[in-house]
Amino acid sequence: MRSFETPSTPHPRPQMVRQQWASLDGWWEFAFDDANAGLSERWFDGRELPQRILVPFPYQSTTSGIGSREIHEVMWYTRSVEIPEGWGSGALLLHFGAVDYRADVWVNGRVAGRNRGGHVPFNFDIAPYLRPGSNRITVRVEDRQDPYQPRGKQSASGTPVRIYYYCTSGIWQNVWLEPVPALRIDHLRITEARPDGALALNVHLHAPSADWQAELEVLSGLDSEQVCARASIASSSACIELRVQVPDPRPWSPNDPHLYKLRVRLLRRGEFVDSVESYVGLRSIELKDGWFHLNGQRIFLLMALDQGYWPDTLLAAPNDDALREDVLWAKRFGFNGVRKHQKIEHERWLYWCDRLGLMVWEEMPNARSWSEESEERLEIEWLRAVMRDANHPSIVAWVPVVESFGFPELVRHPHQHDFLERMVARTRLVDATRPVIDNDGWQHTDMTDVCTIHDYSHPVEALLERYASTRLSGLPPDTGWHKGKALFLQGAQYRGQPIVFSEVGGYLLAPEQTERRRDRLYDHYGNVRNEDELAQRYRTLMEGLASLPFLAGLCYTQLTDVEHEQNGLLTADRVPRLPPEQVADLHRTLWPNA
Missing domain, CATH: 2.60.120.260 (Galactose-binding domain-like)
Structure with missing residues (x-):
């Protein structure tokens, strides 16, 4: 039992902050x-x-x-x-x-x-x-x-x-208590936040349609009290749209992750009802001519696979500092993004990605077997995750399914194929501003916005040989790396989408023979004997990938070790295996537009 004061820990929901709340952690x-x-x-x-x-x-x-x-x-x-x-x-x-x-x-x-x-x-x-x-x-x-x-x-x-x-x-x-008015602001949805300063915000009320007034203040920074734009509107709807033009806009990017603080107030007949604070980053993500464009400029997506896992706390983050440090580690290595793998991460991690400047592919944890009920479970939870996170400027792609997890009969089962397409369509209904990858890695449908490839071919020469014809035709090969799975399902075809190696590398420290016999993991990835060999392999891999003119992005496996997967650039305790500044210098040299 305890008395409650405003906690000194950060608010667990950084885009929907009320000043009065109490932690039950x-x-x-x-x-x-x-x-x-x-x-x-x-x-x-x-x-x-x-x-x-x-x-x-x-x-x-x-x-x-x-x-x-x-x-x-x-x-x-x-x-x-x-x-x-x-x-x-x-x-x-x-x-x-x-x-x-x-x-x-x-x-x-x-x-x-x-x-x-x-x-x-x-x-x-x-x-x-x-x-x-x-x-x-x-x-x-x-x-x-x-x-x-x-x-x-x-x-x-x-x-x-x-x-x-x-x-x-x-x-x-986290678990927490929050006293709120019976009639209140229930959800904020940023529907437009363009680099030119155009900002639109939907305020969803926990209230009936009645005579309401909503006010918006845009502050020039997260730590600023300077108001740079205001909007106010009277409405009889339980969903109120506010629009404003931010003067002298400062777009969000990994190199300049500028955020504007938002204050939203709700009034009824001139009387104060409720208020919340949030924030926004002004940015656009577009796919054009087989490339990603951030704020109208072509950008190479240089990502690391991040599983958000810690030895002593597993999927739960040890604390807010640990979430922040993982974002900083990715940036120290010179990555401009991460693919959060099979996990919906804590919102505080997304806050740090927003604030420190790291692009994110958000990915749903999948089931392992298929049934009609498993489809329903996946769809409902995924759309709730998209609703939770759609306001974060750091997120640049949605990934509902990976490597056909939970969909083992995609080739022979039309219903499973149709479900992948339906997931893309319904994701777009919730958020039409970001690309959607239907099934990351292989077995894509015609709906995927990005052609993603998982390929751990080694040595590097074998990987480059696989894609030699792609350099000339712009078309990826028909057959994927894993178990002969095609990159596109029957009836679907490549249509000029950006091509991203969304899993590549994965060099494991060579295990003992007993461990190698026990776990077939080591049959799929290249092995290295020590950090010096890892540095050589990493450089050779990156130089080889940089020679592929069609490649719009990559995701190296992986940022940290996880349990017996000893293939991180960091150990599980976040000790670097390679000097981060040397890896970052290599990245900058090979991909100056990353």
Whole structure:
């Protein structure tokens, strides 16, 4: 139990900030429920749980205080809180950044809400369930070893093997309380933020259509109080559009990641109702003539694969500084972007990408098996992720599916093929401003905006030989690198999209023979014996890729080691294997327009 003050930690939702909020991170009571007895025994009705866990870290992590790597599919959390006077007079939102995978929430023994989806935020208004004094919040979580649920790189066995790692179950992002008016601003959606200063913002209300007034102030920087543009409009709609022209606009780019602070106020008949703060970057991303154009200028996408994984906390970030440092490491190596792989990362990481200048391909964690229900689960959670993150200027591409994960019969199953195309179409309905890659790596449909290729051919000469004809024709080869999978599905064809090697390199430190026999991972990637050989291989690879005139971008595998995958430019503890400044100099020499 604790009293609440404005936390000193950063707001978990940086694009929707209210000044008054309270963190519920910290020690919670905890229990495994392997017998699934908690519901029938009413554990939600005030029972004290026997263990303690540090939220928001998964029980599999050592930082959580539990540190069990065994599989437990049902777990319970509970804690008592005292709500400050006045916080329950309107609505009181209980926020969860992410809980993997299904969560049921009780307040004082009454059901407050449920959520399914392990990588996206949700909240409930708990004001109706509060009582004076102490209040009991209880969460039951199910995280089944279910191949049909979106699980990304979490191992079905619970043990790291090949490209799969320890599971991240339960609460793994921040939990917080936020007092809000009953009628309030519910969501901000930036619909236009052009380099020429044209800015349009939709304010979605948690309120009926009535007589409202919305006001927007645009401040010249995140740390500035200078107002450079204002807009105000009266509306009878529950969705209000505000438009403004920013004078002397300063476009956002990796080299100049300028952000404007936004303040939005809601009034009713002249009376203040609600306000929030956000921010925006003015920029455009376009595909023209087989190339990416940022703010009207051609740019080479020079990315690293980033899995957002830490030894002691797994998929949960240790803290905000760790998120910031990973962005800085990518920039120190001279990358202008990252492909966040099989993970919807914490919004604070996207904030640092926005603020420090790093372009992002956002990618949905996929299931491992196909069913009609698995399609539905994937689609709903993915569109929620796009809605959450569409305002971030750092995101320059959406990736709903990777390497046909969860869609093993694309060639023979028309329904699976149609689903890929439908995912692209529905992503565009939510956000039409960014390119969408239907199935990153291979087996593309006609809908993909980018032709992405995963190719770990080694030595480099073998990789270059595969694409020798591409230099002349501009067409990628028919057959992909992995298991003979075609780059385009039957009936689809390359239509001049930008070509990106979105996985390449992946040089592993040579393992012991016993490890090599145990894990076939080492059959697919090139091996190096030490850092000197890694430096030589890396230079040779990059020089070879720079010689391919058709290549619009690349993504090197990978930024950090993850478990037994010892192929990072950084170790898992973020120690560089190669001097970052030398790698950055190489990048600048080979791709001056990156």
